[in-house]
Amino acid sequence: MPFSFLKNLSSKFGQRRQPVVLALYLGRWLLISALVGAIGGSASALFLVLLDAVTEYREADPWIIWFLPAGGFLVGWLYHTWGTTSAAGNNLLIQEIQKPTRHLLPWVMAPLVLGCTLITHLVGGSAGREGTAAQMGGALADQLTKLLRLRPRDRRTLLICGVSAGFASVFGTPLAGTVFALEFSTIGKIRYQALVPALLAAIIADGVATAWGVEHTLYPTIEVPALTVWTFGATLLAGICFALAARIFSWASHNVAAFFQKQVLYAPLRPALGGGLLLVCIVLLGTTKYIGLGIPTIVAAFETPLPPYDFLIKIALTALTLGCGFKGGEVTPLFFIGATLGNALSPWLPLPLELLVGMGFVAVFAGAANTPLACTLMAIELFGAPSGVYAAMACVVAYLFSGHTGIYGSQIIGNSKNPFSMRETGQRLSEKK
Numbered sequence: 001m002p003f004s005f006l007k008n009l010s011s012k013f014g015q016r017r018q019p020v021v022l023a024l025y026l027g028r029w030l031l032i033s034a035l036v037g038a039i040g041g042s043a044s045a046l047f048l049v050l051l052d053a054v055t056e057y058r059e060a061d062p063w064i065i066w067f068l069p070a071g072g073f074l075v076g077w078l079y080h081t082w083g084t085t086s087a088a089g090n091n092l093l094i095q096e097i098q099k100p101t102r103h104l105l106p107w108v109m110a111p112l113v114l115g116c117t118l119i120t121h122l123v124g125g126s127a128g129r130e131g132t133a134a135q136m137g138g139a140l141a142d143q144l145t146k147l148l149r150l151r152p153r154d155r156r157t158l159l160i161c162g163v164s165a166g167f168a169s170v171f172g173t174p175l176a177g178t179v180f181a182l183e184f185s186t187i188g189k190i191r192y193q194a195l196v197p198a199l200l201a202a203i204i205a206d207g208v209a210t211a212w213g214v215e216h217t218l219y220p221t222i223e224v225p226a227l228t229v230w231t232f233g234a235t236l237l238a239g240i241c242f243a244l245a246a247r248i249f250s251w252a253s254h255n256v257a258a259f260f261q262k263q264v265l266y267a268p269l270r271p272a273l274g275g276g277l278l279l280v281c282i283v284l285l286g287t288t289k290y291i292g293l294g295i296p297t298i299v300a301a302f303e304t305p306l307p308p309y310d311f312l313i314k315i316a317l318t319a320l321t322l323g324c325g326f327k328g329g330e331v332t333p334l335f336f337i338g339a340t341l342g343n344a345l346s347p348w349l350p351l352p353l354e355l356l357v358g359m360g361f362v363a364v365f366a367g368a369a370n371t372p373l374a375c376t377l378m379a380i381e382l383f384g385a386p387s388g389v390y391a392a393m394a395c396v397v398a399y400l401f402s403g404h405t406g407i408y409g410s411q412i413i414g415n416s417k418n419p420f421s422m423r424e425t426g427q428r429l430s431e432k433k
Contacts, residue, residue: 044205068123127293157198184411238363245367342359
């Protein structure tokens with residue numbers, strides 16, 4: 001009886017203390033998240049300003065693309081000399097989030113990926129920006145681990161906050177940035193314990209980047225039709241097409257990287273040779289619309305019919321750019337691929353052009369990165385809440401039909417996508433079946 005009384009008394013005392021403990025927890029992570037958000041948002045702002053500058057220079061003086069081989073060699077040499085560990089990029093981030101070690105991410109990861117991404121875009125590589133922002137945010141945030149004397153599980157949360165801050169501030173989508181950081185390391189599982197800190201970091205980083213004067217691309221608010229049997233079926237069919245595009249992109253990226261690593265032993269020569277091949281492709285195409293971020297083409301996809309092969313060319317050039325060793329992200333090229341594929345599908349499916357383009361914009365990304373929830377939220381933030389239902393259906397279908405493939409080979413299968421898969425729980429995507 002005395003033991004039971006003490007236990008009940010302890011339980012009641014613990015319940016009374018819970019609000020205090022939660023308040024202290026929230027206050028602690030509010031301070032840490034504010035610091036991470038300020039650092040990540042400022043780094044993204046600097047990156048976006050410099051990226052706009054090099055893009056404007058390249059578009060004004062397209063002769064710079066003739067330096068693709070030289071730029072490739074410089075990127076390869078910089079990583080070969082100072083960034084051997086950092087070369088894994090987002091995959092290194094994922095591994096540290098999955099199982100934090102005592103070794104911090106190298107601080108040089110941030111300036112290296114920043115400088116090399118700018119070189120990639122300056123000379124005409126086809127790449128994005130999310131990978132750069134996430135790596136900068138994660139690497140810079142990780143330097144706080146020892147300063148704040150964080151435990152391994154707190155370090156995991158800190159890294160997630162860094163990724164959330166980088167993603168949110170580079171695209172202006174704090175909700176998508178939050179969920180992406182929680183979702184992208186393990187397929188089928190979300191790290192809810194980091195939800196509050198990641199959300200705080202994302203909101204603060206987005207606000208800081210905006211305060212620095214960063215302006216994000218504005219996309220149209222999409223008006224959606226009533227959901228009928230026909231529009232429902234068309235959405236599912238479109239989602240399958242977006243999944244196939246995601247699979248092709250993932251397959252091409254991994255195989256190009258494997259080819260260069262096997263055939264070219266000296267690392268700096270890989271992007272140099274790849275840059276030469278990329279230059280030949282650009283010259284033969286006779287246009288620069290497929291290099292860089294491709295934002296003008298993405299915007300145009302919402303307004304007018306485009307050549308139906310645009311998405312295939314972007315897949316090829318981006319896989320070559322990133323596979324041979326240039327630096328940058330995959331997400332904006334995936335936006336390009338999805339938007340132009342949605343544009344190509346518009347004559348064949350009973351859905352408005354804007355809606356198909358918006359669905360493709362996020363669904364190909366969802367299938368390639370295995371992040372359907374983040375991509376659904378991104379559609380809502382970019383295109384308005386009414387697009388959410390259609391975007392969610394397209395993203396979930398793309399996620400399911402893309403199978404256990406993806407752009408991040410270090411992702412672990414937390415829960416299988418379907419009961420017929422031969423892949424085991426706990427297996428990395430890069431591991432053979």
